[in-house]
Amino acid sequence: MDELKIEIKNLTKSFMGGEGEVKAIENLNLSIKENEFTVLVGPSGCGKSTLLYMLAGFEKPTSGSILLDNQIIKGPGPDRGFVFQDFVLYPWKTVVRNISFGLEIQGFSQKEAIEKAKQKINLLGLQGFENAYPHTLSGGMKQRVGIARALAYNPKVLLMDEPFGSLDAQTRKLMQEELLRIWNKEKKTVVFVTHSVIEAVFLADRVVVLTDRPSRVKGIIDIHLDRPRDYEHTYTDERYIELREKVLNILKDEVIHHKQHYESV
Amino acid sequence: MKARKINKILSFMAPLLLFFIIWQIVGVLDLMDTTLLSKPTKVFERIIQLIQATNKKTIIEHSAESITRTTIALFLATTIGCSLGILLGLKKNIEETLNPIITFLMPIPGIAWAPLFITWIGFGNPTIISVGTLSAFFPIVYNTSLGIKSINKQIIWSTSIMGANRRKIIKDVILPGSLPHITTGFKLGLARSWRTVIAVEMLAATTGGLGYMVFDAREYLDVTTVYAGIILMAFLYLLVENTLIKELENKTIKRWGMIT
Incomplete structure (x- = not known):
């Protein structure tokens, strides 16, 4: 359990946008342990998905590196599995x-x-x-x-990019519980991206809050809640509510920052 | 399900029937010159006569010739068009080179190539089939490459993370994923080659074909046979599209929910 699985070192990612270079991620450092359930949260457009794409090997870092089992990730590979928000199944x-x-x-x-x-x-x-x-x-x-x-x-690592983001609220809750049940059986290292704090705290061993663009790690909150968790019990657990407040407070400044920068007229 | 299908056919047939009835009334009341306009009853009578003809080619033989030419043209156009389309869709630099040429040539009506081909290779099947192929080729190549280019990036990612190599991704993801576009290209190709083959038959056919038959009848001012040929051209195309092509779609892209 305490084995280091993923190590992200000084990771920077920039894109060429309409107004020149846009930094999505800058000097991000993060370590993830084996079989840990890590949830990344942050303001929309902050680069959470980009980080996950780099973990998958779909995109390459501009600088810095990502190590998986002490090996630099060079591209996509079957030691990882990926779940997309829009399912992306093969229709045929x-x-x-x-x-x-x-x-x-x-x-x-x-x-x-x-x-x-x-x-x-x-x-x-x-x-x-x-x-x-x-x-x-x-x-x-x-x-x-x-x-x-x-x-x-x-695969050893399961990467999930807002997997329940396009489901209705009822189904979403059900799927969260299902995911925990499956994770308990299959024991994987999970990196899960969401913008829902409720979801993040319910699922995670650790919630990683990212800053607004360019993304860095703003805070890491350990979620010491009993497992197995289910909505009936965890939701009313005082510690759960406290942790949710804690994550929300850290996130709040970033969301305000995001609003001021990208949504002002 | 069955009742709905019958309903659909009926609602398609009713306006057509109305059209034929009006045509018949105009003919019967002699509102216009019947040597120019003919009458539906006469036309259908003629179709029966032409099916049974013994002294000349039957209308079935003429149709068979047109269908054979279209089939060969469409087969060639699909083979060449799909291969090139796949290449264009996958290789950006080749696409950038060839796309302007294709874009320039695409709007030219197939029939416009006929004089050139007659000059080059003479009258008969080689010219008819070549021009038919050419006219079907453009929509096929264009739609195939469009289909390949519009494949969702994420579906390729989701396959590459499973450890698939480029070849496997092309064969098992990109090609099936472009099937809706490829089908569109094929359908446009069918329509274009059918029209072009019949048109070129009027200029370059020496033995038969619906185009040949119609153009030949014109020389004898046999308007009724011209109408018979025209109606058959429409009927045969609709038949192929609504049976063969529909069936093919229903078993593939429609079943997979890739088209509605």
Whole structure:
């Protein structure tokens, strides 16, 4: 549990925008332990997703480095799984083939891959939908497929970019509980991006608050709440409410800063 | 489901039927010169005669010739157009070089190439099929490359993180992902090659084809046969689009929810 999994050192990322160079992230440092559930929060547009994209290897740092198991991340690879806000499933593949595809890429035969995918179908409660096409599913079900797909080939790290952001409030709560149940079973290092403080504190071992652009780590709050957590108990837990206030207070200045800079006329 | 389908066909047929009835009334009441306008009953009678003709090519044989030419043209255009479209969609520098040429040539009507091809390779099938191919090629190449370029970046990412190499991504993600655009290109290609083949048949066919038949009938002022040919051109196209193409779409992109 205390093994260091991810180490982000002096990370800077800039883009060429319409008005010249825009710094999304500047000198960001962060360490993440193995099997830890880390949630990144910050004002919208602060570079949370960009950070996650760099962890995935989709984008490259401008300077600095990200180490995964002491190896510099050079590109995307199957030691990581990624869950997108908009699901990004393969519309032409059935649910089971969406999930088994990663295993086929790993070299499993189609039959073996489907067999293994069945375990994740059960884990995510997708029984009965194996042969459905994604467009016939509800948002919550689609994201179950998204999570199953990311877990299917057994990556060590699960990266989640506002995965419940496009779900309705009810489904969202349900999916948060489901995610904790799955995480408890599968034990992964999770890096989860959200702008919901409620969600962040409910899920996390540690909440990392990022500053407005250019992003740095503003504060890290350890969430020492009992597990397993569920809405019925955790929501009314006084410590949970206190922690939520604490995160909100740290975040507040950044949101005000963001508003002044980007939303003033 | 079945009732809805029948309903749909009926609501498509009703206005057409109305059109034919008005045409018939105009013909029967002699409101216009019937040697120029003919009458639907006469036209359908003629179609039956032309199906049964023994002294000359039947209308079925003429149709078969046009269909064969269109099929070959469409096959060639799809093969070349899709391959080039994929290349253009994947390789930005090639696209930047070829795109201006394609954009320049695309609006030229297929038939405009006919005089050139007749000069180069003479009358007959080679010219008809070449011009048909050329006219179908442009929408196919354009839509294929558009489809490839408009693939969502995230779906490529989500595959690359699973460890897929470029080849696998192209084959299993980019190509199926561009199918809606490729289908659009194919449908436009079908429509364009059908029109062009028939048009070029009027100029360059020596043996048969619907275009040839119609143009030939004009020489004898046989307006009824001209109408018969025209109606068949429309009917055959609609038949292919609503059976073959629809079926193909229903089994693929429609089933996958990639088109509504």
